[in-house]
Amino acid sequence: MVERLVVIGGDAAGMSAASQARRRRGPDELEIVAVERGDFTSYSACGIPYHVGGDVPELESLIARDPETFRRDYAIDVRTRTEAVEIDLDGRRVRLRELPDGPESWLGFDLLMVATGAVPRRPALPGADARGVFGVQTLNDGVALDSYIARERPARAVVVGGGYIGLEMAEAMIRRGLKVDLLEAGEQPMGTLDPDMGALVAGAVRGLGVGVHTGERVTGFDTSGDRVTAVRTAAAVYPADLVVLGLGVRPNGALAEAAGLTVGETGGVVVDRRMRTTAPGVWSAGDCVETFHRITGRPVAIALGTHANKQGRVAGIGIGGGYATFPGVIGTAVTKVCDIQVGRTGLNEREAERAGFAYVTASVASTTRAGYYPGATEMTTKVIAERRSGRLLGAQIVGEEGAAKRIDALAIAVWNEMTVEEMTGLDLGYAPPYSPVWDPVLITARKAAERLEAG
């Protein structure tokens, strides 16, 4: 008997799962139907800011595999512009609607994969849905924003929220010739860093010509007709022909929740380590689920392509009859704002505090290469270590060329629960073009170890 797998959502998690399932079960065993609301499959949403900014001229290059490839090479029936509007768990079927307002129909499934992604947080304020206000979550969002800039030639953009997407979009729009203001409710942009590290990023963003306004919480949007004209805060009015929402995203768990699947405190679908939901034969992965943080043990929802791909693969292996698990996350992330590279992993100070850890911190400014080697630039490394055990809880890096991916070394140290004292003895790569003879990781760990010893 041929079973049918229905996949809801055609990006990283959904299509990774579909491909893995196909790899293990051929078309004579498993029929696969994937429905996608937008026009694209398996694309890099993280690449949108670089397309808007002009670094990646061809939108198509953001697409890893298009629907036709999945149909031809994977025998997966991909249906774009098709939305799943209801899951009927008892009836083992999903109700589909052809977009924008085409006919609806029911499609039965034996196995279901829910990969509905995330939705940008939109402030519940008047005007937040006006024309000219954009989220940047799907490739369709990117297309819409891009053509809005080309068509309407906006002069002034306001970015609401100074997280990864906000900062990347601020840079992209500066490069498109817009005047850009960035409104951040917190003390510094890049709130996943501690404020002392975020301040280093804010400096770079200001240097780019972006007006960075911290402590500014949006209270409303002015509109003229259906179109945004300004963003209001308690303190000021920022004129805007274009607004980008960079307030982060929340898991899109609505469809799953309505069907009776358990959704957790983060709003994400609850899954086990094999990416199984609370309903038999129903799997979920990617931005719509909540996973767990390996240090705090708490549920977290972190929308990131790398997790979505890994989780989707784990789900697909399970759907295909194999066994794999997703081991949780530690919050590693990297980004780039103009020439400034940023990396973070594990807990920042606020997260450590919330999780109940007593901790020490240590920061060291060093160079990326031997001081005498051409092109050596400054970088700052910060570590956070648990006071009692000395265990590395988290780390942050802000610097120039060659700085960001150094966070991987610290991420693996966090993963393995290394103490900062043990880290001081690590055998890391040394050569003048790549590092001072005392690697920044080593000296920062040493400084933290000395603080722990001093008590």
Next chain:
Amino acid sequence: MVERLVVIGGDAAGMSAASQARRRRGPDELEIVAVERGDFTSYSACGIPYHVGGDVPELESLIARDPETFRRDYAIDVRTRTEAVEIDLDGRRVRLRELPDGPESWLGFDLLMVATGAVPRRPALPGADARGVFGVQTLNDGVALDSYIARERPARAVVVGGGYIGLEMAEAMIRRGLKVDLLEAGEQPMGTLDPDMGALVAGAVRGLGVGVHTGERVTGFDTSGDRVTAVRTAAAVYPADLVVLGLGVRPNGALAEAAGLTVGETGGVVVDRRMRTTAPGVWSAGDCVETFHRITGRPVAIALGTHANKQGRVAGIGIGGGYATFPGVIGTAVTKVCDIQVGRTGLNEREAERAGFAYVTASVASTTRAGYYPGATEMTTKVIAERRSGRLLGAQIVGEEGAAKRIDALAIAVWNEMTVEEMTGLDLGYAPPYSPVWDPVLITARKAAERLEAG
């Protein structure tokens, strides 16, 4: 009572130890005399090729702290151009000679630090000591080579040995306008890599214009008067106005051995984890000692500034009355040959075999950034995993910009004895400017894990 510490050798290990000892014991407690055969203290020997090649114009910038700084700021009596020619352990004294042929005198010590470094391997062949044949181990060697090139204007250089120093010097001399031939006895240059990875490096070196001759073992040096004119192998004669020996170095344990200190099979001074030799109150660190390899458990002597600094610090803490240990090494190293970056850690195939491990390997060619992101270049990652346990034994990376320091992540995975299977779930930094969405580390580990599963 004021004790006296005598430090033999004024580079990384010796002066790190002296500084640490001073930090813990003031001049009223501990007198410190450091003797150094050359003119310089605390310099970066690893920087010499970049000085010769012109990247680092000022020789002085390779010096971290000069003798005057140690005298003034650390109250350390540094005596340059002074050689320790004998250690009298029973008499607790060292015999010193002022160079080149000045008077000799005895200097008593309570504590002794032996940091005599390494000496370049010189083939025991006629002509190997001729004028124009250079090692590149001390800053004085670098000065001599540099001024030889400026003064004698050699046209043709032969580099004997294709290790780190050999390749770096080959590039440096190409940049100085010399014609360069590189003779390597093995199958590929960069013998600390496996041949398949070394081949990638050889290609880059050839592209630079270096004549790379593999399988060529030197049988002699032709001379005219006291001066080298050619290098002979079984197969050919390579004319040479200048020869650089890049055959690696061996620990300079002669002085210690003559005094009765135990020297191991590697030729290095035997020390414990606190860097204590077999004689009470006598410490040793840096290129002259043997340490242990954390994976094989075997003694190794690896001449590298980063180890020398760490070991010197550990010795200095001990001399100062504190407690610290050196945890051994895993053979991490990075280098650069023109635009090609190289990193390695742990065991290569030959080392794994010698150590008795059954293993699998996996190599993956990927890009350094998302494929669509500007500046994405190719890199190759290879891992070696123990067949039975799946434990990562070693890894190698060859690629362009941004490739080399990624080895640190793999080094920390080796350090923590991670299995390749566990590594497939690692939470590493992902953003299009830094990595494909499947990080090369993850996919290479996955490929190895699949091979293990396939058996």
